[in-house]
Amino acid sequence: MAARYAYVGDDPAAIAAAATVLEHRASDLAANASSASGELPRLREAWTVGSAGDRAYAVATRLSAHLDTIAPGLRAGSDALAEYREELVLGRARVDQLNSAHRVIAPLESLVRSFGDWIDDSRSAAYDRAVTELRVAASTTGYGSLWEIEGNYRAVTQRITSACEVCQAALRRSRTAVQGRAPGRSSFAGMLPMGLQTGPLIDGFISRGLLPPEAASMTADELLTYLKDHPDVARTLVDNNPGRGQPGSVEAFLHSLGQPTVSAPGTDIAALQREQTSALFHTLTPQEQAVVGMLFPSEVGNLSGASFVARDAANYVNAVVARDDQAGVVADLEKKMADLRSMGPFPGVPASLIATYESQLADARALLGTYDRLVAEPDRQIVVFDAARGAFAEVSGTIGPTTRNVGVICPGTTTNMGTILGNVDTYSWFVDEAVPGQLAMITWMGGGLPQSIVPEAMSDSYSRDLGPLLAGFSKDVRLETAALTGGSTAHLTVAGHSYGGAVVGIAETYGLDADRVMHVESPGMGNDVTSTSDYRPVNPDVRRYSMTAPSDPIALVQGADVLGYGHGGDPDQMAGVTRLATGNYKVAPPLQAPARTAESSPITPTRGRTCFRSSPAALSRCGRPIR
């Protein structure tokens, strides 16, 4: 017979095992710290004069100091788990007691109640007997009624919930004390002079004049700051390509990626290289990954399979150079404008020319504004960046052990490098709305998008350029998510808004890797796509969704497809696609005015719109289907 009350909280045995592991390891590492501090004077005595000796001693001192903090950090976790376990054991004993009491009290109380409110004389003896038995049972069990048992169970639940929260807080405190900027990563590596682990690479760059001598003793963060302040040095790194390097080194590996390879027929070289690259980067510490990215920004910034830490660091350097270039463009245009204005309004300078320059200047300033923000905000995670192609992708939130869902969204017409950060701000709201740590969003613009509805957005050329890139990127995200979550169970959703839907559709014909695909105000499922059987999904169980606001003019072109114009089948009508509700209101709440369908039409997801509110739900697999 099933117990009335379930146990609350985790299995105490599992918690005890985890606490024991942490306690044992804390003891081992305390001994290790003691040995390390014992080696320090010996190192100094053995090597009293010499710059290499000074450097080794400095590193050893820093290592030893950090080691001293590890045992207390692990013990804090162990102690928290041990206290939580005690509550769990007590709680389970109490729940057992409550179940036992319930088994006794429930039938007796039921019997007493069965007599009703009025007891006639013929039944009073039986009633008295029942009441007596209930009182005896209450005395034996310690619980007078089911109500009292229920109240005690609630108290047990509350107590264990509190203990769980206390334990979580202690674990979080211990973790955040050592956590670095990257999710799931320690900050320790970033505190070491990078010469410790990437010494040969750094030394080689210094000897070739690509880095200044002081780079030898910089941390990864210090090098990043240095490159920000020295765009000329950043440019030399961007212009440099990986050489042959030492056999087995990262540089040699990066160099090999550009070389022709011989392989068996049918080998998916891209997939193979992606996996090899990911495996290589994830054997490095995050600091090393970042350093490799900074040293080879052109190679690593968009390298399939490279860790996102490395791509982000590389793209920071790329952005520093792009900002420097763009500042020059803006300065040139400003000078031209100033020269034209100084000539005065005479017939030689047509107004249309001035207007053209003004428009160019506004665009150039918008672009510079984006680059300024990227450089000024180093905590952004830029995993795709190419100023020449207008390619960009940024992660909002973090991909880490607690991640349950990762969303990739491709925006639509009129989005460009000058405006993309607005999209990032918008989509990061999804992350804010989700349970903390469980959703990460990636705003992806793998290249130029149409800048006008007619004629550019009618053409399939942009989607045909970007689709294969998105398919490849989805595989990068899958691989990286698996690496950062420890063999991921996180779901991957790829969404396209407006023209982005056409891009997603074409990507599906190239083998998109997704668990869910979402079309938002999408013009179609991809040029030439008439059914989902035209797709080559990596995951055969992929679920597809579509949401289109009522009377959105996009509906006029959904399903239109003539040669290179139009974008294939209508996502709202296609078999195998679940249509989701957008709601009818442009703004929600407050729902003060009736929605005008025309207002819903642009539907660029804006906070507060009902369609926008459906999106996080769909990203978390609980959208409300229309049909």
Next chain:
Amino acid sequence: MPTEYQVDVRATRATGASLARLAEPADSAAGEIGGLQISSGSGVSVADELAAFASVWADDLRAVGASFEYLGTAVAAAGTAYEGTDAAAAAAYARLPLRRTAI
């Protein structure tokens, strides 16, 4: 470049080896702590926070292990390099009179 060095080559090599040996406990702890996980049975659970805790500390310990290994190897290699440099200098010195004689 510095022009003065004072190093006990043998002691340096020994210290390097000792430092490198400190990598093993850190690596081993990283492996075990990185594998810590409990199943999240009910809504009340520390599973997610424990996973995040284990991930960060395992990464920290991996970095510590890699640092000790690299430092120890580098220190030992430096000791050997000093020895080699001294031997090369001695050999070069020994050859000098012969060249002069030849001239």
